[in-house]
Amino acid sequence: MGRLRSLLIPGVDKQLLVRDAVKTMPDLARRRFIAGGASFGALTMLTGCDVSNSFSAEEMLKKVSKFNDGVQALMFNPDALAPTFPESAITKPFPFNAYYEIDDAPEIDGKDWKLEVTGLVENKKSWTLEELYKLPQVKQVTRHICVEGWSAIGSWTGTPLRDFLKLVGADTRAKYCWFQCADREGYNSPLDMRTALHPQTQMTFKFGDEILPRAYGFPMKIRVPTKLGFKNPKYVVSMEVTNDYKGGYWEDQGYNSFSGS
Amino acid sequence: MSSLTASDEHSIPAARKTVIQPAWVRLVHWINAVAIILMIMSGWQVYNASPLFKFSFPPSVTLGGWLGGALLWHFGAMWLLMVNGLIYLTLGFATGRFARKLLPISPSGVLADTKAALTGKLSHDDLSKYNQVQKLLYTGIIIVGVLIVLSGLSIWKPVQLQWLTALFGGYDIARYVHFVCMAAIVAFMVIHVALAVLVPKSLRAMIIGR
Numbered sequence: 001m002g003r004l005r006s007l008l009i010p011g012v013d014k015q016l017l018v019r020d021a022v023k024t025m026p027d028l029a030r031r032r033f034i035a036g037g038a039s040f041g042a043l044t045m046l047t048g049c050d051v052s053n054s055f056s057a058e059e060m061l062k063k064v065s066k067f068n069d070g071v072q073a074l075m076f077n078p079d080a081l082a083p084t085f086p087e088s089a090i091t092k093p094f095p096f097n098a099y100y101e102i103d104d105a106p107e108i109d110g111k112d113w114k115l116e117v118t119g120l121v122e123n124k125k126s127w128t129l130e131e132l133y134k135l136p137q138v139k140q141v142t143r144h145i146c147v148e149g150w151s152a153i154g155s156w157t158g159t160p161l162r163d164f165l166k167l168v169g170a171d172t173r174a175k176y177c178w179f180q181c182a183d184r185e186g187y188n189s190p191l192d193m194r195t196a197l198h199p200q201t202q203m204t205f206k207f208g209d210e211i212l213p214r215a216y217g218f219p220m221k222i223r224v225p226t227k228l229g230f231k232n233p234k235y236v237v238s239m240e241v242t243n244d245y246k247g248g249y250w251e252d253q254g255y256n257s258f259s260g261s
Numbered sequence: 262m263s264s265l266t267a268s269d270e271h272s273i274p275a276a277r278k279t280v281i282q283p284a285w286v287r288l289v290h291w292i293n294a295v296a297i298i299l300m301i302m303s304g305w306q307v308y309n310a311s312p313l314f315k316f317s318f319p320p321s322v323t324l325g326g327w328l329g330g331a332l333l334w335h336f337g338a339m340w341l342l343m344v345n346g347l348i349y350l351t352l353g354f355a356t357g358r359f360a361r362k363l364l365p366i367s368p369s370g371v372l373a374d375t376k377a378a379l380t381g382k383l384s385h386d387d388l389s390k391y392n393q394v395q396k397l398l399y400t401g402i403i404i405v406g407v408l409i410v411l412s413g414l415s416i417w418k419p420v421q422l423q424w425l426t427a428l429f430g431g432y433d434i435a436r437y438v439h440f441v442c443m444a445a446i447v448a449f450m451v452i453h454v455a456l457a458v459l460v461p462k463s464l465r466a467m468i469i470g471r
Contacts, residue, residue, distance in 0.1 A: 060337075061333040061334065062333070064333070064336065064337040064340070065333055065336065075422075080423075082420045083423055143419070145432065146311070147310075147328065147332070148310035148311040148328065149307065149308070149416075150311040151433060225420070226420050250329070254329035254330060254333060255329050255332065256332065256333075261418065261419050261420040261421070
């Protein structure tokens, strides 16, 4: 205790100091800081004792979440198709959803855009939109389910990702396809290879038979009807085939990484 | 508290030393209590991310701080709830406890005991025997417990367990079923805890067995 006291600077208000320090933390760190505090506050209330080693609870929950990744991988049936719906069931208007307002969504010029393909693939060439549009496309009407709980049915048309992986000579024994996006904070998300090879996992170029609008991820999104919405990246700019788990925008903040439906 | 306990003991026949609640019932009961509270509080936080109705739960009664934290709690505590629940159901059937304690239930019996309860004439002398209202509520809450787990699984895995989701009438309806089951459990808990406080010897039986 005496040692701690000697660390304090005389004449400096401790609370003001903490407030200033919190202000300098980046938004993400601040959010997690607050989130952690809130859950341990609740735990303290529940048990009636102070959880001084509070971060062990968070660590334990993260371990359970990893365990849940494994359970979901076991439950995942590569041949089970997500239910499909008639066109009349399509949700209109289909909601725009992101961690920013629609005005802040990436505005991509289709003529300049290229899809970079890297990692464990034979052909590392970048693809223009014109080249990708020439690939065979299929349409699906499936339910998009958000991690928040709401769902909406949409119509997506594009090239099955597994066909593209074959085309570029991807090592499909690799663990992940890792997607990077054009969103301002650098959205990214890993997709496990078994899901990437699922017949309904799609490089999407059209929504409702029209060129994918900016709101839904122009020029390309990855539609994964066997995953929650945040595992369906929009405004994709690169795909890396890799054995390394590189994390993701939401995954790093605590959403379960597998998040299968 | 001690005077209360003393007067309770007075009403129990001194010769009777039989265990009212066996150890396994007490253990699964309290594990279930912890699990269900964690599930409800984290579930309320998850609900707040996309409310089904025109209200949200105040942050002071939710767990997790934000959606991601709440989901970690919800998908952690679900194992406690499911494993403990399966042990309870297995032992409940295997030991014959369900058949012995919860059956038979008759509409006329429930009506008569409800009337007796409301007029203050229902006896609590023998805690090892449930009255008709208890039988109905305990059987009902077991069924609700099974339904809330199944509807939860169907929301969690609407593709892999799509037959289950279809059984609930689809993903959107399954969310409402899950919510209504939660509301039923909360209502049950309010009555259950109130009655345990009104009849403290029943609470004692669930702690020390007698």
